Amino acid sequence: MGTLLEVNNLKTRFHTPEGTVYAVNGISFKLDEGETLAVVGESGCGKSVTVMSLLRLIPIPPGEISSGNALYRGVDLLKLAEEDLEHIRGKEISMIFQDPMTSLNPVLTIGRQITESLRTHMGMNTEQASRRAIELLEWVGIPDSTRRLDNYPHQFSGGMRQRVMIAMSLACTPNILIADEPTTALDVTIQAQIIELVIQLREQVGMTMIWITHDLGVVAGLAERVIVMYAGFIVEEAIVDDLYEDPRHPYTLALLAALPRADRRRDRRLKSIPGAPPNLVVEPHGCPFAPRCERVIDRCMNENPVLTQVAANHKIACWIDVQTGAPR
Amino acid sequence: MTTTTATPGPIAQLTHDVLEAPPLTLRDLAWRRFRRHKMALFGGITLILLVAYALVGTLIYPESYANHNDTGQALQAPSAAHPFGTDPIGRDVLARTIYGAQISLLIGLAAVTIETLAGILIGALAGYYGGWLDSVLMRFTEAMLIIPEIFLLIVMAKFFGNKIPDINLFGRIFSGSVIVIVVIIGLTSWMYLARIVRAEFLSLKENDFILAAHATGTPNLQIIIGHILPNSIAPIVVSATLGVANAILAEAYISFLGLGVQPPTATWGNMLDNANSYMDTAPWLWFFPGLLILLTVLSINFLGDGLRDALDPRSRTV
Amino acid sequence: MTRYIIRRLLQGVPVLIIISMILFALMMNMGDPVAAMGGRTITRTADRERLKRQLGLDKPIYVQYLYWLVGNDWTKVDLNGDGVAETPGTRKGVLRGDFGTSLSIRGKSVVQVISERLPNTLLLMIAAEVFIILGALLIGVYSALRQYSLWDNVITAITFIFYSMPIFFIALLSMYLFGVLFKQWGLPYLPTVGMFDPQIGQTPGQVALHMVLPVLSIALISFAAYSRYVRSTMLEVMSQDYIRTARSKGLPRREIIFIHALKNASLPIVTVVGLDLPLLLGGAVVTERIFAWPGMGRLFLDQVGRADTPVVMGILMMIAVAVVVFQVITDIVYAWLDPRIRYGT
Numbered sequence: 001m002g003t004l005l006e007v008n009n010l011k012t013r014f015h016t017p018e019g020t021v022y023a024v025n026g027i028s029f030k031l032d033e034g035e036t037l038a039v040v041g042e043s044g045c046g047k048s049v050t051v052m053s054l055l056r057l058i059p060i061p062p063g064e065i066s067s068g069n070a071l072y073r074g075v076d077l078l079k080l081a082e083e084d085l086e087h088i089r090g091k092e093i094s095m096i097f098q099d100p101m102t103s104l105n106p107v108l109t110i111g112r113q114i115t116e117s118l119r120t121h122m123g124m125n126t127e128q129a130s131r132r133a134i135e136l137l138e139w140v141g142i143p144d145s146t147r148r149l150d151n152y153p154h155q156f157s158g159g160m161r162q163r164v165m166i167a168m169s170l171a172c173t174p175n176i177l178i179a180d181e182p183t184t185a186l187d188v189t190i191q192a193q194i195i196e197l198v199i200q201l202r203e204q205v206g207m208t209m210i211w212i213t214h215d216l217g218v219v220a221g222l223a224e225r226v227i228v229m230y231a232g233f234i235v236e237e238a239i240v241d242d243l244y245e246d247p248r249h250p251y252t253l254a255l256l257a258a259l260p261r262a263d264r265r266r267d268r269r270l271k272s273i274p275g276a277p278p279n280l281v282v283e284p285h286g287c288p289f290a291p292r293c294e295r296v297i298d299r300c301m302n303e304n305p306v307l308t309q310v311a312a313n314h315k316i317a318c319w320i321d322v323q324t325g326a327p328r
Numbered sequence: 329m330t331t332t333t334a335t336p337g338p339i340a341q342l343t344h345d346v347l348e349a350p351p352l353t354l355r356d357l358a359w360r361r362f363r364r365h366k367m368a369l370f371g372g373i374t375l376i377l378l379v380a381y382a383l384v385g386t387l388i389y390p391e392s393y394a395n396h397n398d399t400g401q402a403l404q405a406p407s408a409a410h411p412f413g414t415d416p417i418g419r420d421v422l423a424r425t426i427y428g429a430q431i432s433l434l435i436g437l438a439a440v441t442i443e444t445l446a447g448i449l450i451g452a453l454a455g456y457y458g459g460w461l462d463s464v465l466m467r468f469t470e471a472m473l474i475i476p477e478i479f480l481l482i483v484m485a486k487f488f489g490n491k492i493p494d495i496n497l498f499g500r501i502f503s504g505s506v507i508v509i510v511v512i513i514g515l516t517s518w519m520y521l522a523r524i525v526r527a528e529f530l531s532l533k534e535n536d537f538i539l540a541a542h543a544t545g546t547p548n549l550q551i552i553i554g555h556i557l558p559n560s561i562a563p564i565v566v567s568a569t570l571g572v573a574n575a576i577l578a579e580a581y582i583s584f585l586g587l588g589v590q591p592p593t594a595t596w597g598n599m600l601d602n603a604n605s606y607m608d609t610a611p612w613l614w615f616f617p618g619l620l621i622l623l624t625v626l627s628i629n630f631l632g633d634g635l636r637d638a639l640d641p642r643s644r645t646v
Numbered sequence: 647m648t649r650y651i652i653r654r655l656l657q658g659v660p661v662l663i664i665i666s667m668i669l670f671a672l673m674m675n676m677g678d679p680v681a682a683m684g685g686r687t688i689t690r691t692a693d694r695e696r697l698k699r700q701l702g703l704d705k706p707i708y709v710q711y712l713y714w715l716v717g718n719d720w721t722k723v724d725l726n727g728d729g730v731a732e733t734p735g736t737r738k739g740v741l742r743g744d745f746g747t748s749l750s751i752r753g754k755s756v757v758q759v760i761s762e763r764l765p766n767t768l769l770l771m772i773a774a775e776v777f778i779i780l781g782a783l784l785i786g787v788y789s790a791l792r793q794y795s796l797w798d799n800v801i802t803a804i805t806f807i808f809y810s811m812p813i814f815f816i817a818l819l820s821m822y823l824f825g826v827l828f829k830q831w832g833l834p835y836l837p838t839v840g841m842f843d844p845q846i847g848q849t850p851g852q853v854a855l856h857m858v859l860p861v862l863s864i865a866l867i868s869f870a871a872y873s874r875y876v877r878s879t880m881l882e883v884m885s886q887d888y889i890r891t892a893r894s895k896g897l898p899r900r901e902i903i904f905i906h907a908l909k910n911a912s913l914p915i916v917t918v919v920g921l922d923l924p925l926l927l928g929g930a931v932v933t934e935r936i937f938a939w940p941g942m943g944r945l946f947l948d949q950v951g952r953a954d955t956p957v958v959m960g961i962l963m964m965i966a967v968a969v970v971v972f973q974v975i976t977d978i979v980y981a982w983l984d985p986r987i988r989y990g991t
Contacts, residue, residue: 057890089895103890103891105888105891105909107985108906108909109985154989367802367806467660471661471662471664474661474662474969475966478928479962482947482950581813585932607821607822607826608825618812622811625811629809629810
């Protein structure tokens with residue numbers, strides 16, 4: 001099982017009239033074939049911007065990918081010419097987005113929206129593409145697929161639309177599927193169905209996935225490895241089980257502690273993280289979590305900790321040992 | 329793991345202040361956006377210059393000079409003595425454009441005042457009370473909107489004709505037709521604002537703070553003027569600004585057709601009346617007034633665009 | 647569907663009645679049409695009175711309006727001034743399609759007068775409209791795709807300038823440049839007056855040549871406004887999520903712009919164009935006056951000047967009805983184009 005994707009020191013910023021927004025500040029990770037990597041963090045921590053930067057989907061002015069590389073099978077996606085990148089998008093690396101209503105074109109039939117990838121990337125003609133599209137719709141669990149091909153997005157329910165998006169993204173059997181919070185906008189019950197579907201599909205085709213979410217519960221059922229992001233940095237990276245059982249970064253600890261649990265004492269208040277996420281318009285200096293960290297020491301204010309290995313398949317970016325409170 | 333939430337230590341507090349930029353007030357944001365809009369700045373400056381032209385100019389050229397006709401000097405090309413040339417009866421074009429500026433700008437502002445008041449009145453009543461009042465007012469508004477403005481202006485100009493006598497104000501004589509033009513432009517342009525105001529009222533009146541005002545017994549008039557209106561000020565300001573441009577153009581058109589402001593009062597529009605008879609022989613007759621109209625309307629449009637961006641960024645720019 | 651159309655059209659009726667009443671009332675105070683017509687032949691008071699009675703101008707305003715609306719062939723008119731109505735009226739009224747006869751152009755019905763001028767105006771306006779739409783689409787889309795670039799800023803500045811120009815200024819400038827200066831410089835120049843050169847006659851070539859300047863003037867101003875609208879619509883569409891999805895699928899840029907984006911942008915654009923079309927009927931009053939083009943705008947201006955109520959009302963009502971009808975048509979076209987409405991949930 002080789003490494004499909006290797007991202008090194010990715011930095012993305014946005015130039016706005018109010019200043020430069022430092023959205024992604026040096027992200028590095030690897031993605032192996034067949035694995036599911038979850039990216040977790042609160043809103044605004046840079047998870048979406050990271051994956052969109054990989055496919056260069058961010059608007060380029062005002063956005064700017066200022067450094068780093070993203071090696072897909074050895075080719076740097078960030079330096080590829082646009083026409084070559086178009087061959088990879090949708091065909092080798094696909095994406096599904098958060099809001100299926102706005103992510104589907106309201107004036108085109110979903111049949112068209114599925115077949116256009118097939119015609120562009122697989123060279124199929126209309127008839128072949130339509131037949132394949134019908135198969136895809138059935139595969140993701142949409143009944144009456146032949147008739148549904150001519151329907152428009154607004155004629156589907158939220159969960160159905162997300163299934164359509166999944167069908168669209170898997171049409172050309174991509175090597176990597178990137179899912180950007182695909183279930184956040186859905187009902188909890190529908191959310192469960194979609195995740196079920198994805199797990200099923202994954203088993204059938206052995207897909208490699210990056211799954212972005214802010215919901216730690218979803219991560220547990222779906223991913224093998226997890227990256228925790230904060231303010232554009234990776235603060236912890238571990239195998240799922242290790243993350244839940246042995247979290248080593250204060251932020252991860254705080255996130256897990258903030259989860260409402262059925263076995264907690266009723267009279268305790270929910271534990272929230274004091275303070276607010278940092279203003280990304282300021283160039284990062286020192287550890288981004290320091291202002292809110294319970295275990296902060298002087299070094300944290302001045303030096304940004306580098307992501308280092310602390311155990312097998314477990315990395316954190318922190319100056320202290322979270323159990324003892326002492327510097328490492 | 330501790331079970332109490334620790335308050336951030338003094339170091340953390342300090343960095344908290346440093347790392348977070350001070351919040352920008354709405355006014356700050358609006359000013360920044362406006363400033364970015366270089367065209368709006370250009371518009372604003374040009375407008376100030378034009379107003380100065382209209383006011384300062386009167387100190388240099390008295391009105392009698394503007395009206396002084398000397399057929400011996402008729403139709404002279406621009407020269408040192410007459411920088412903009414002279415018209416068919418020998419009047420200095422530059423001086424006339426200065427006084428024309430006053431009237432045109434005045435008409436623009438006055439007409440906008442009328443149309444803004446009318447638009448707010450009708451839009452507020454329709455939007456706030458709804459029901460049959462809304463239906464009636466909106467039918468009426470639609471009826472007025474169906475006919476193109478220029479046709480309405482022509483018909484109304486003819487209707488009011490010469491019914492209003494000349495006015496004597498500050499020792500200067502103004503043709504009664506100025507009042508007529510102001511009124512008819514005001515009466516034919518309020519519809520757009522009325523619809524906007526109505527839409528604002530329809531959406532704002534459902535807000536909780538309005539319900540609260542009702543619940544505490546605030547009289548309707550106070551709710552309209554004190555609560556809802558201030559919240560819809562942005563589109564009103566933008567509309568009024570752009571309305572001045574529209575009014576100046578409307579006055580120019582109607583005066584050009586000979587139905588607008590009558591002599592001896594000069595406006596940029598009526599200086600162009602019959603200009604095409606002299607089109608090739610005396611292009612300065614139409615060029616300078618036309619250019620001034622263009623500059624005025626252009627700067628107002630830039631200004632209005634900038635205001636719209638600054639005050640109401642969600643709205644669409646044209 | 648048909649019921650919906652009929653209902654919408656009927657909704658327009660009260661508005662039309664209101665506007666006709668307002669306009670009629672205004673027209674009635676225009677002045678004395680009898681005094682304005684045929685000066686030399688009608689000098690005797692008795693003749694004038696007779697003419698007034700014939701034209702129904704001696705009646706109070708609400709009666710005149712009534713006769714205008716529903717005719718007077720169901721009642722008798724007093725023609726010989728003896729106070730007794732004896733002659734049956736001949737008018738059928740607007741509701742039955744009879745717009746009456748012109749007060750100033752003797753012998754011609756309003757419909758005749760209008761239909762003589764209408765084609766000239768339509769020629770001008772439709773040509774202008776085609777240029778406006780094509781130009782606006784081109785420039786608007788291009789501007790949107792190159793937002794903030796030098797070209798975009800230049801185009802924005804230029805469109806603002808054209809949009810702020812009074813039409814007579816553009817008209818006079820273009821006349822001066824292409825008609826006068828070109829002639830002076832010995833270059834081929836464009837004609838500036840009328841529809842054709844009377845010495846050559848009304849040939850298609852002549853008309854086309856004479857059309858250039860007026861169409862240019864009309865088109866430049868409207869095209870400026872439209873292209874801004876197209877630009878802002880395209881910008882809004884291009885920032886939508888579904889465009890991001892289309893890009894993530896690796897679709898070619900051309901397909902994304904012209905199919906994914908433009909199809910969505912065309913909806914509001916179609917609405918704006920549809921609502922603007924009926925106004926073409928009125929022509930451009932100022933332009934027609936400057937270029938001496940014998941169209942509806944000039945007709946209107948002239949006839950208002952002569953207090954010719956039937957013709958003026960005829961023109962205004964024609965435009966009003968067209969506006970109402972086009973509003974309904976635009977709604978229907980929009981509903982047909984937008985699948986969210988056509989195949990509702």
